[in-house]
Amino acid sequence: MDQIIRSKIEQxxxxxxxILLNESQMHSGPATNSHFNLTLVSTSFEGKRAVARHQMVYKALAEELAGEVHAIALHLFTLEEWEKAGNASKASPNCHGGE
Structure with missing residues (x-):
């Protein structure tokens, strides 16, 4: 699943x-490809608000989100925003039902 997501996002x-992290181990249940954390820097986000950026990613990953992927944390930046943020991705907290 990691490679599928990565390929679709790159395309x-x-x-x-x-930066794509599989965080499924942080959550309860047997699924190994259910929770992801995506940090993405792209010129495609120039002039777009956060909601529009999220919608763009959801559209690109619609098939995966309708299937095996239960959740994906999105951290979406323009290049300028990424540089101002210190080029740092954000980790997700543990799930209440996770280990």
Missing amino acids: EFAPQEL
Whole structure:
């Protein structure tokens, strides 16, 4: 699943930075490809608000989100925003039902 997500994101957004973490182990249940954390830096986000950026990613990953992927944390930046943020991705907290 990691490679599918990565491939679709690369094709759709031509990212300057792409960090994809599989965080399924942080959540309860047996699924190994259910929870992801995506940090994405792309010129595609120029002039777009956060909601529009999220919608763009949801559209690109619609098939995965309708199936095996239960949740994906999105951290979406323009190159300028990414540089101002210190080039740092954000970790997700543990799930209340996780280990």
